[in-house]
Amino acid sequence: MAEVLLRAHQLTRRFGGLAAVNGVSVQLWRGCIHAVIGPNGAGKSTLTNLLSGEMPPTSGQVQLGSTDVTGWAPERIARQGLGRSYQKVNLFLPFTVHENIRLAAQSRAAQQPWNPLHWCADTRRDTIKNRAIGERVASVMELAGLKDRRNASAGTLSHGEQRQLEIAMTLATEPQVLLLDEPLAGMGVAEAERMVQLLQDLKPAHAIMLVEHDMDAVFALAEQITVMVNGQVIAHGTPAQVRADAAVQTAYLGQDH
Numbered sequence: 542m543a544e545v546l547l548r549a550h551q552l553t554r555r556f557g558g559l560a561a562v563n564g565v566s567v568q569l570w571r572g573c574i575h576a577v578i579g580p581n582g583a584g585k586s587t588l589t590n591l592l593s594g595e596m597p598p599t600s601g602q603v604q605l606g607s608t609d610v611t612g613w614a615p616e617r618i619a620r621q622g623l624g625r626s627y628q629k630v631n632l633f634l635p636f637t638v639h640e641n642i643r644l645a646a647q648s649r650a651a652q653q654p655w656n657p658l659h660w661c662a663d664t665r666r667d668t669i670k671n672r673a674i675g676e677r678v679a680s681v682m683e684l685a686g687l688k689d690r691r692n693a694s695a696g697t698l699s700h701g702e703q704r705q706l707e708i709a710m711t712l713a714t715e716p717q718v719l720l721l722d723e724p725l726a727g728m729g730v731a732e733a734e735r736m737v738q739l740l741q742d743l744k745p746a747h748a749i750m751l752v753e754h755d756m757d758a759v760f761a762l763a764e765q766i767t768v769m770v771n772g773q774v775i776a777h778g779t780p781a782q783v784r785a786d787a788a789v790q791t792a793y794l795g796q797d798h
C-alpha cells in the first residue's frame with residue numbers, strides 16, 4: 542500500500558459569512574497525483590493555502606507524515622517537507638536559471654541548524670555544503686528539463702520554461718509533498734506536454750496535489766480527483782468515477798467529459 546504523506550481532516554475556512562472551504566478532507570499518497578478541480582471560486586486556492594500554512598483553518602487538521610502541522614507557519618511546514626508553486630509566476634527575473642535554483646536550494650540549507658555539518662570547522666563545512674547544494678541544483682535542473690537554459694536569465698524564458706523553473710525551485714527545497722496551483726495555465730500545446738511529462742517524472746517520489754483547469758491534463762494525469770463546488774466536495778474518486786458522477790456532470794463538467 543502506498544504511503545499517505547499528507548492528511549487533511551474536515552478543513553473549514555470562513556471569511557465572514559462565507560465558508561470558502563467547508564469540511565474538506567483529502568489524503569495525498571506518494572506516487573499519486575491528486576487533482577482538485579472545480580469552477581472559479583470553488584475554494585481550490587484557499588484549500589491549497591490551508592495545506593501550506595499560508596492561511597490557518599477556522600477548524601480542522603492538517604497532518605504531514607505523522608506530524609500535526611495545523612496552524613504552523615508556512616516556512617515551518619516547508620521545512621517539514623511540503624513545497625508549493627503559485628498561480629502567478631514567482632521568480633527573480635534578472636537572475637539566471639542556475640542562480641534562481643541555487644537561491645532556493647541555499648534557503649533550504651540555511652534552514653537546517655540541526656544538520657551535523659554545523660559542527661564542522663567553518664571552511665570544511667562550507668565546502669561540503671556548497672558541494673551538496675551544487676549537486677542538488679544540477680540534478681533538479683536536469684529533472685526539470687532546464688539544463689540547456691542554465692545561464693539564461695529568468696526574464697528571458699518562455700512562460701512554460703518559467704513555470705518549469707518555479708517547479709525546479711520548489712524541488713530544490715527537497716519536498717515530499719508538492720502542491721501545484723495551475724502549473725499548465727497559459728501554456729501552448731508543446732509547453733503543456735513538457736509540463737505533463739515533468740509531473741509524470743516527479744510522481745513516483747512525491748505526493749502531488751494538482752489544482753488545474755485543463756481537464757484533458759487532469760484526466761490524463763490524476764489517479765484521484767476531488768471536485769469542489771462552493772467550498773464543498775461534491776465528488777471524489779478515480780477519473781472514471783468522477784466522469785460518471787451525475788452531480789459532477791450537472792455542476793461542473795457538462796457534456797464534454
Ligand SMILES: Nc1ncnc2c1ncn2[C@@H]1O[C@H](COP(=O)(O)OP(=O)(O)OP(=O)(O)O)[C@@H](O)[C@H]1O
Nearest residue numbers: 556559560561579580581582583584585586587588
Ligand atoms: N482572503 C479572502 N477574503 C475574502 N474572501 C476570500 C478570500 N480568499 C478567497 N475568498 C473567497 O473564497 C471563495 C473561494 O476562493 P478561491 O480563490 O479559493 O477559489 P478557487 O476555486 O481557487 O477559484 P479560481 O479557480 O478562480 O482560482 C471565493 O468566493 C473568494 O472570493
